[in-house]
Amino acid sequence: MHILGISGLHHAVQFKKHYFPSLTPREYRIAQGFDSAAALVTDNGIAAAIAEERLIRDKGTNLFPIHAIKYCLEMAGISPQQISSLAHGFAYEPAKALFESEALSQHQYAEVYDPARQRECLEEHFPSVDWTNKLVSVPHHLAHAASAFYPSGFDEALIVITDGMGELNSMTALVGDRSGLHIIQEIPAFHSLGILYGVFTLYLGFDFGMDEYKVMGLAPxxxxxxxxxQIMEFVHLKPDGTYVIPLFAHNKSREDVETHRGVLKTLAAKFGVPRHPEADLTQQHMDIAAGLQAVLQACQLHLLQHLKRRSGQQYLCMAGGTALNCTVNGVIHRSRLFRNMFIQPAAGDDGTALGAALYVQCRLAPHRPSLKG
Structure with missing residues (x-):
């Protein structure tokens, strides 16, 4: 069995540039599908995994990961024809009806999210392979969860995925055990901590979905x-461990949703003019970054305390872009909430290539995937 996993949405930025031609380069970065990658899983374990950016020198690229795919095949010594299944770390088909309310959303589904777009890319590069029954769409957060749980070494664990968004959710909590991955709680994308952190990243003059680590580094x-x-006013913690973020209601138009201009106006009214990317960093910027970091930490601990009580699990696995925030991870570790924890090193969307492949392997052979080697 040779299962190839891929991440990325090759047409996402292309769609945005076509339908919103007057946006700034930084605003085109506000899209899903960056960090494309490929991974190959066999009966003997993980054969190869690599981000496309490493091979084409384009940081965080959203291009179809053809170079990463070829690298994985070469490392395993197999041909494209020997691929048993190809797993993609997004599955928008179950949500298709939500895109039928207006014309632009219909175009977005057809041009970006429809699995046929991935199949077209595969057929373009590997025309001799029939991909019709090989392509498997894996829900984004399940791909993240598989990438964190299966390599963890834990027999059972709480798995928490927090990012900008998957298909419809920004947080998914699961329990992983020998029988698979079981969802126990979700938070919708409209209340995304990852997007909140990303919008503040924009406000501070950095790039959304790329430079959040700079804000984390600025915070100390x-x-x-x-x-x-003041920042905590934007987040309402709920007794069940979840939270809501009414701030995003300030994005009134479709263009606001694509750019977060409505939210940025609200931040400007509260904190002053957003920093220009070339401007000096001031103490105010550092204090905002520090406050934001503290809010993220408070929200994550609030969530995890509830999830531990609900699940009864002693071990924690994490993935998703928010799990790249090593400062928060350190706070969680030092809290001693869990006996041990494992964070997928490729916690961002590049890791969903590996996770999607591991998820499909587990579904095809109902036992814990072998990770030898």
Whole structure:
């Protein structure tokens, strides 16, 4: 069995540029499908995994990962014809009806999310292979979850996926055990901590979905107490461990949704003019970053405390872009909430290539995937 996993949405930025031609380069970065990658899983374990950016020198690229695919095949010494299944770390088909309400959303589904787009890319590069029955769409957060749980070494664990968004959700909590992955709680994309952090990243003059690590690195230079309460006003913690973020309701138009201009206007009214990317960093910027980081930590601990009580699990696995925030990860580790924890090193969307392949392997052979080697 040779299962190839891929990540990325090759047509996402192309769609945005076509239908929203007047946006800025930084606003075109606000899209799903970056960090394309490929991974190959066989009966003997993980044969290869690599991000497309490593081979084409384009950081965070959303291009179809053809070079990564060829690299994985070469490492395993197999031909494209020997691929048993191809797993893609997005599955928008179950949500297709939600895109039928207006014409632009219909175009978005047809041009970006329809699995036929992935099949077209495969047929373009590997025309001699019949991909009709080989392509499997794996729900985004299940791909993240598989990437974290199966390599963890834990027999059972709580799995928490937090990112910008998958198909419809921004947080999915699961329990992983020998029988598979079982969802226990979700938070919709409209209340995304990952997007909140990303919008503040934009406000501070950095790139959304790319430079959040810079904000994390800026935070230790600031005073978290100065803006913690003001930023926390944007997040309402609920007794069940979840949260809502009414701030996103300030995005009134479709263009606002694509750019977060409505939210950025609200931040400007509260904190002042957004920083220009070339402007100097001030103490205020550092204090905002510190406050934001503290809010993220508070929300994650609030969520995890509830999920631990609900699941009864002693071990934690994490993935999703928010799990790349190593400062928060350190806070969780030092809290001693869990006996041990495993965070997928490729916690971003590149890791869903591996996770999608592992998920399909588990479905085809109902036992824990072998990760030898």
């Amino acid at each position: 230079y600031g005073n978290a107490r100065r803006y913690f309460n």
